[in-house]
Amino acid sequence: MSEIATPSNATTDxxxxxxEVRPYQERTTTPRKFREPSGWLRFISxxxxxxxxxxxxxxxxxxxxxxxxxxxxxxxxxxxLTFHKIDNTSLRGSGHGDTTRLPFLGVDALNIxxxxxxxxxxxxxxxxxxxxxxxAGVYRDDxxxxxxATAIAGRPxxxxxxxxxxxxxxxxxxxQARGHAxxxxxxxxxVAPKGLIVIRAPDQGASYRQNHEAQLAKAECxxxxxxxxxxxxxxxxxxxxxx
Amino acid sequence: MADAxxxxxxxxxxxAADNGVIAAAPAxxxxxxxxxxxxxxxxxxxxxxxxxxxxAAAISxxxxxxxxxxxxxxxxxTDSFGPWEQWHDEGRSDADPYTRAHSLGRGTIRLSADVAGxxxxxxxxxxxxxxxxxxxxxxxxxxxxxxxxxxxxxSNGALIDNEADRHAFTSDTAxxxxxxxxxxxxxxxxxHGNWLPxxxxxxxxxxxxxxxxxxxxxxxxxxxxxxYLPTIRSEGCS
Numbered sequence: 001m002s003e004i005a006t007p008s009n010a011t012t013d014x015x016x017x018x019x020e021v022r023p024y025q026e027r028t029t030t031p032r033k034f035r036e037p038s039g040w041l042r043f044i045s046x047x048x049x050x051x052x053x054x055x056x057x058x059x060x061x062x063x064x065x066x067x068x069x070x071x072x073x074x075x076x077x078x079x080x081l082t083f084h085k086i087d088n089t090s091l092r093g094s095g096h097g098d099t100t101r102l103p104f105l106g107v108d109a110l111n112i113x114x115x116x117x118x119x120x121x122x123x124x125x126x127x128x129x130x131x132x133x134x135x136a137g138v139y140r141d142d143x144x145x146x147x148x149a150t151a152i153a154g155r156p157x158x159x160x161x162x163x164x165x166x167x168x169x170x171x172x173x174x175x176q177a178r179g180h181a182x183x184x185x186x187x188x189x190x191v192a193p194k195g196l197i198v199i200r201a202p203d204q205g206a207s208y209r210q211n212h213e214a215q216l217a218k219a220e221c222x223x224x225x226x227x228x229x230x231x232x233x234x235x236x237x238x239x240x241x242x243x
Numbered sequence: 244m245a246d247a248x249x250x251x252x253x254x255x256x257x258x259a260a261d262n263g264v265i266a267a268a269p270a271x272x273x274x275x276x277x278x279x280x281x282x283x284x285x286x287x288x289x290x291x292x293x294x295x296x297x298x299a300a301a302i303s304x305x306x307x308x309x310x311x312x313x314x315x316x317x318x319x320x321t322d323s324f325g326p327w328e329q330w331h332d333e334g335r336s337d338a339d340p341y342t343r344a345h346s347l348g349r350g351t352i353r354l355s356a357d358v359a360g361x362x363x364x365x366x367x368x369x370x371x372x373x374x375x376x377x378x379x380x381x382x383x384x385x386x387x388x389x390x391x392x393x394x395x396x397x398s399n400g401a402l403i404d405n406e407a408d409r410h411a412f413t414s415d416t417a418x419x420x421x422x423x424x425x426x427x428x429x430x431x432x433x434x435h436g437n438w439l440p441x442x443x444x445x446x447x448x449x450x451x452x453x454x455x456x457x458x459x460x461x462x463x464x465x466x467x468x469x470x471y472l473p474t475i476r477s478e479g480c481s
Contacts, residue, residue: 046294047301054305062313062344069347102351103400104363104450108392108411111352133390133415133454135354143346145334145355150457157457198352202390204415 070102071141071196075115081123083112083199083219109133109200110212114221116163117194123163124187125197127219130156133202138163139195146192160185162224165193197221313344320345324469326370327362327451351400360453360468365398365446367475375403375444377480378430383451383473385423390414390454393427393473395439398446405440412437425473431481449475 066072078084087107105111116123127136129151136159138147151157199219201212275282312320320341322329332338333346334355346353353361366372367379381393394411397403402410417425417437428434429449431442441447453468460468 043297047297050298050301051305051308054302055309056305058306058309059313059340059344062309062348063340065344066347068350070350070352073350101401103349104351104353104394104396104448105400106392106394106396106411106450106452107402108394108413108452113352132457133413135358135454137354139334139352142343143334144336144338144343145357146336148355148358150358150454152457196352202415203392203411203413 066141069141069143071115071139071143071194073102074113074196075194078113078115080115080117081222083114083197083216083221085213085216086111086113107203109202110209110216112199112216112219114197114219115195116192116197116221118163118165119193120223122224123221124224125159125161125163125219125221127159127199128156128215129159129199130215133200135198135200137198137200138190138192139198140192141194141196146195147188147190160187161190161197162187163190163192163195163197166191309341312341313348316341316345322469324362324472326364326366326368326475327469327472328364329356329360329362329469331356333361349400354452354454358455358459360451360455360465362451362453362469362472364449364451364475367477369477371477373429373447373449373475374480375431375441375447378428378432378478380476380478381427381429381449381473382476383425383427384471386414386453386471389456389471391471392450392452393417393439394450394452395429395441396448396450397444398448400448403441403444403447405442407433407440409439412439427473428478430478 074086078086086102087105087110114125125136125138129136129149131151132153134151134157136147136149137145138161140146146163147161149157149159199216201216203209204212277285315321316328316330320330320332320339322331330342330345332342333353335342335357338346364373371377373379383391383393390413392411392413395403396410412425412427414425417427419425425437427437427439429439429441429447431440433440451472453471455465
């Protein structure tokens with residue numbers, strides 16, 4: 001067994017160089033276990049990060065899945081650009097079965113729906129909300145609301161909308177630009193490439209139902225001809241008003 | 244004790260003293276019947292297997308938690324007021340991905356949270372699951388002239404078939420108390436007053452909708468819609 005080299009030995013034995021003992025330097029550096037994460041720490045970090053990425057990817061994936069959306073169901077079942085009365089009972093009775101049933105659609109209101117796509121041409125909507133709790137809404141295909149109006153009690157509210165796919169697209173000349181006089185208040189522009197127009201009449205009992213259905217039947221939606229992009233297409237209501 | 248430490252230090256330094264560098268003493272080798280390359284291969288396969296299992300578990304955990312958050316909500320997407328739950332950004336253009344996925348996956352037409360409060364209850368005030376074998380009394384306050392509705396569905400969101408063809412009451416169709424409050428009863432057997440039949444439905448869901456006035460509500464008033472929520476009290480089960 002050789003002797004331990006010490007500084008005192010080094011001074012006495014000139015031929016043997018002193019060993020490089022650096023206890024002071026070892027203590028001042030960062031301990032190894034903090035400098036390099038242990039296997040478990042790396043493992044747990046990898047697990048958490050992977051789970052978080054999977055979580056976010058799944059959430060965003062589900063947010064883009066519209067196979068079960070109300071728009072997808074109704075667009076497959078209903079003729080576009082026409083208002084249809086819908087409720088769970090009528091959809092079941094129409095032969096569409098459960099594929100078009102809209103869950104949690106109650107009978108607390110009579111609903112009429114118009115399926116639209118404004119990508120080819122703008123869509124116009126006209127309706128009148130006669131009393132409190134009557135509502136009109138434009139829902140995009142992703143379920144978000146593009147427009148909503150609620151009637152004021154005792155004061156009929158006219159709805160006149162022009163639905164366009166985006167605000168940047170040229171929609172044609174306005175009537176004024178083509179030399180025609182303005183026919184009144186211009187319609188409100190609503191941005192929605194595809195979606196549903198829903199008008200709700202509150203349930204006020206059986207005695208009101210016929211009246212409400214008659215009022216709902218007056219609501220109209222339709223495509224605007226491309227050569228009259230600045231105007232809305234003439235509707236039967238316009239014709240009757242002109243007469 | 245001091246001698247033992249000295250011996251250890253001496254042993255550690257012995258091998259390095261000749262080179263002038265201190266080195267740690269080599270660990271004693273364990274006897275093994277497998278050659279080193281095989282042992283290394285087995286160790287590598289084991290680590291890879293464990294890593295693959297851990298990754299699969301992490302992906303499953305992340306995916307399932309996202310699906311659960313989308314289906315049931317969590318504190319960032321839903322508000323709970325006793326038995327009532329509300330997706331507070333439903334129908335809004337700036338809704339988070341969980342709320343959007345929830346709306347799309349459910350596939351129904353709901354009033355936006357900007358214009359109405361839509362609340363769902365699947366449990367009663369005691370936290371017990373709402374079930375058609377029980378009778379319930381739902382009592383709500385005067386809602387100051389706002390339009391409201393209360394509808395009952397089965398757990399899949401379908402209307403509960405019944406001979407009376409009753410599925411909902413609104414502020415226009417319910418018989419109100421003299422002070423404007425209301426009481427609606429749920430149960431299998433017919434009762435006087437505002438009775439909604441639930442017989443044979445199994446688990447049931449109650450939806451309360453409170454429509455804002457045409458002039459809209461301030462964010463503060465919107466946040467206090469829940470003050471109008473009714474209470475759901477069980478009156479016994481059969």
